[in-house]
Amino acid sequence: MFDLINNLALGFSVAFSAQNLFFCLVGALVGTLVGVLPGVGTVATIAMLLPITFGLPPVGALIMLAGIYYGAQYGGSTTSILVNIPGEATSVVTTLDGFQMAKQGRAGKALAMAAIGSFIAGCFATILVAALGAPLTSVALLFGPTEYFSLMVLGLIFAVVLAKGSVVKALAMIAFGLLLAVVGSDLETGAGRMTFDLPELADGIGFANVAMGVFGFAEIIRNLEGSSEDRQLVQGKITGLMPTWEDLKSCFGAIARGTGIGSLLGILPGGGAVIASFAAYTFEKKMSKDPSQFGRGAIQGVAAPESANNAAAQTSFIPLLTLGIPPNAVMALMVGAMTIHGIVPGPQVMTKQPDLFWGMIASMWLGNLMLVVINLPLVGIWVQLLRVPYRLMYPSILVFCCIGIYSINNSPWDVVMAGVFGLVGYWLIKHDFEPAPMLLGFVLGPLMEENLRRAMLISRGSAAVFFTRPISAVLLAISALLLIVAVLPMIRKRREEVFVEES
């Protein structure tokens, strides 16, 4: 116990130096900017900024990179809430209730709650990382490809259950997303799959293209349908920038549960944070006294996933720092940064370079604090942005998004593809399909395939392995249970849920 306090004290003394504070601030600012901007992704930014960090001392460089990472997570939620465009895969769920809240004039509350929830989750998760780093990694080691596959199946079922509408349609959207994810080159053989011999598709379809098109462009197309009274954007009816005590109290459970789910799932390398956000939302919806509010602007629907994805972002450092396994592409870049600075992540980091390890832990907390400090005052500015008349807003969004997408690969084809997905998104809206499950299927598709392949290889073609291994069996059982519970009401009576868009 005393060890822990001593270590944390060491870490904070490192992190609170003026220089490191400055780096953290810069990182958080840049990260928020990157997260808010469409297309310009975290990976690209960190890759661009990596050379800048060469000249900085190692701790400072890593602190800045961590700040960028968290900033981007939060910035992604900002666009989800304000304009229904998810900046990151982990912010997709935030669009569901966050955007509804913005339409009702409660954007400030949504933004503030996202920041607060993230901060609380970050605090708790940081302590978890500090105290339980080593034991938690042993949990991660229990997960082999079979367990990962089953976990992802469970994650997809979560996405189905959280859907407002028909379960079958949500399943179909997941299948559609999975299919889209497969487009590109096969990992093992390099064969082109479903690319129709188009070189532009050889690398597959990017997340930004799909997200921007299906969420952003489709929304614009839909808003241009009718006359101005029809428009779903509420302008001029902004009620209160900050959440009230009532709001905070009602979200307490959501934040707590979200933090728990996120902390657990973040430890698993790969896909943990995305699944965490979907799982937290679904869990919250199930536990809520008034589940019909979810999808219509329930503030818990913002608090839970935001807490979850921030907790997952923190705990994803555990496999990185203790095992040296990066959980996602961004962390992989951090490993690269560490290596460049002469630090080899792994079990010895804790003992051989304690000031680095604990400095990073402390800086995580600091980064979260910095984000709250930066973003809460900014909420007012964001909310003012929503008052821009739509006739100026939608061309701005269009131009902005196109530039952002173009900046990924300097390829006009990317822009066209996003436009195509805009049409696809419009079709989905018209036929009452939901885009969120599709996006989850799209994000998890490659991972699922990889794990399925590996599991089948290891088990020598026996599909029974998914049911014989205990953890996997439990996960699949929960999935089946959830699915049945979701479908049951539909079988009994037709679920006539009033869809939000038509209210």
Add this chain to the structure above:
Amino acid sequence: MGTIGVGNREMSDRIEEPQGARGRIRNAQDFWGGVVLIGLALIAFYASWDLPGMRGFSFGPGTTPRLFAGLLMLLGVVIAAIGLTTDGPAMPRFAIRGPLLVTSAILLFALMIRPLGLVVSSFLMFMFAASGSSETRWIETTFAAIALTAFCTILFVYMLGLPFQLWPRFTIGGTTIAF
């Protein structure tokens, strides 16, 4: 350009089908949704037809596409079946103005960005996109376009340092004219 049908939302999505019409699809929205999904699955099957499948217990490149396509097909069939057997909303009305405007604006940008550079493309795209709205006031729009273009340029190029060609660049014969 106007939208097909009435702008009023309540009327447009609920077309009354004639009573007693033979072969009436009870839930057109779901039925056609399912049909399109089946079509997509078939396209996927066709595209991955010649990819090798499983070899022993090792997945080939064609296994997963066919697997997922099969899943989509199954679900598409279920949805279409629901469309035939239950009552639901009729065929949704697709507006023309929205999709056409947005798509052509995006295409315009994609065509312009390489030859004309960032500044000109952004400005022109903004003006074009704004022209589709009936509420546009031209002077205001022009100012907004200039402001946004300036903002984007400062943000993306100077602050973030992303490589963008700002101004038009023409190649005539062997000579390149760049601004």
